[in-house]
Amino acid sequence: MIDPSLGRKHHKPTCAPPVRPLSQNRDFVILWVSQSISALGSAVSSVGFVLLTLTITGSAAHAGAVASIAAITAVVCRLPAGSLADRRDRRLLMIAADLGRALALSSLVIAGTIDQITFIHIAIVAIVEAALSSCFQPAETAALRFVVASEQVTQAAARYESRTHLATLIGPALGGILFSAGRVVPFLIDAVSYLASAVGLTLIRRPLSTTGGNRAPHPSRGFVSAGLRWLWQERFVRGAVLWFAGVTFVFQSIGLVCLLLAERHGAGPAATGLLFSITSTGGLIGALAAPRLVARFQPRTLITAFGWVAAMVTPLLAVVHSAYLIGVIGALAFFLGPAANASIIGYILTHVDSTLQGRASAAVHFLSGILLPTAPALAGVLVQWLGAVPTVLLYSSVLFALAIVTTTARSLGVRQR
Template sequence: MSGRTALLRDNRDFSRFWWGQALTALGARVSDVCIPLLVLDLTGSALWAGALLTVRLIVLNVARLPAGALADRWDRRTVMIVVDLLRAVLWAVLAVAILTGVESVWPLAIVGVVDGLVSSIYNPSLAAALRHLVRPDDITKAVSLNESRSYAASLIGPAVGGGLYAVAHWIPFAVNAVTFLFCTYLVIRITSGLGGRHVTQERLTSDMWSGLRYVFTQPFLRTLTLWSAVLNFATAAAFFGMVPMLVGLKTPAAVIGAMSAVTAAGALLGSLIAPRLVATGAFRAVILGGVVVAGAVTAVAVVPSMPVVVAALALLGATAPVLIIAMTAEVYHVVDDSMMARAQSTMTLVGSLLYPISTIVMGWLLQYHGPGPAYGVMAVALAGCVLFTLARPVRAQLSPEPVASRPLVPEESRHAY
């Protein structure tokens, strides 16, 4: 913990970067919980509420590959400033529309589409900029701090958003707009270069395909991406299935509602302890995390009861950030800066391809086969990931060395504090 605190205290540029993203993460969680509430108030339709969120996700994923190529071409600081200003205006206009009594879902739909588009280029720019702000041996701590920030926002944001929405429907969206303005100010104050502007003579489509080729021709990145796709599918299905299973066990609604807090608290704890685990070797941390996740899901399959589900949720929540931090830190070691945004966009897109069908598959398994077989299938998928990773040919492709033992970028490319 002291090393993480020292990084925030001593590295002013990273501190500005981190606090800016902490504010916008909180603002996003505040508004996220209010969008479906507002849609339900306007239309009374759960279908509309789900459709708007789905449209944003579709736009975000469709735009990932071209956005990643553009993020490598353009100056990352400029991208972050322009996008944050645009989002500030976007959410402020929405807040004004609500305040003045606009009773239509179309402003929300437009905000969702535009926000999805600009987020598709902002996110890889953000990820690629991190390596320019911290020294190579601090990258794991920085990634851990970023994960802690996200989980803390998920823990606090929904309650804050619900409270503000109860006061006045427009306030949560105005708060979100203000967080983007503060983030813009903090990014402007960063003195280090954030990379980007990698000159290319290729067409945009060629740059997009080069990102795909880059990921799938490197054994480590290819294995990690496919591993993530299965892991995301199985864990998303496991999380989703626990709610209908608890309902079937006649669990009180208040207890079910507290499950998200248990998961978020576990994730926050996991993000705090992850650097120590990853310091022993990213490969070991990934294997250990995979075993814990598979074990937790197996326990639910064997003993589908409320205490086991609660324990499994806490374990899954605590293990997820360990896996994310270990994988992300290793990616920073092997991906060249000129390809970082494209690689990040490609890996995120492919890693989330199975995510949309996870809830449907789990719902079908629960409906027709019950919780034991449903969670048994997910446990087998997760155990298969671990066994696949332990296979000798795959282990030869992966690096078990501690993160701090290898340079992140060439010495001349490192930015001073």
């Protein structure tokens, strides 16, 4: 049975907000601030999961297993979560996900207080958090369209990028400091951040779904996969997402290689940490510049520029001998990423029917992230077989191939504005 929502014309959310600068849009500011706090809490606890597992088990393999299980859970839950975002009240869905994650993390805090934490408990909490985060994400993306005017959607998506990069810059170091203060402190902070997110969502005045609920059709065969079908029918989205999946896979893989290269060049823990901070700074600066970039350049221009810059600077990792220079190379590679990503998200939010936005967003994240759980393992195997420098050159060749595709692919020529 064909999903009826696929044939509908696009329509704008009801009660479209008046056009005003995003900085003066109360609902957008509340959403941005609350989700920035939540993202920072998640970055803090992500380090906490690794350190806590190492403390409890003394095994790096167990720490890697927790991360892999969480990543696989997120991928498996993504498409059904998009369906939920289109069938249920998005505000209530996000609040429920926040409260569920806060409760799961609080169980670790309580267990740690009485010294009863086990590896199984850590793994279960990681799975629950990953599943509920998958439920939250498509509803959050779809809700963004309801708090800003339609002509500001791409700008809002660009500004929204900064929250993740700010958390990535500050969170890991803060997580390590908080873990030193107490091994359950990072999880307490993250639980509080989820409560702050839930409070922020209650303070947003505008509806985050169409009037009377999302009005998605009653679930039928193919309802969950409708987002994938829409994505495949949209030339620009299909091409951009497949390209982005390849780029993110390479970046996820090459992070481990950068760590090994830094250690080979004599970098200690402090220098290695600074390496990743420098790289994150490049992403944050790019996120701050993203609103101007998406306003000035077409999506294809941003995607192509991002692809070529990444392809040209990545081979330099094979010849530099400083952890700090490795960080600078990473910063250059990441700089245009937020603008390219925002242009894709902006296109989706302005072109897909409001009753399909959750599933479309979930489909994009599903395809772009489906290979990520295997990336670190593959990088480790390649480094062991080939060595770090040949692995860098191999990944660089993949980036060059992807850059050529972005330059020649007709599907990326769709104009957004």
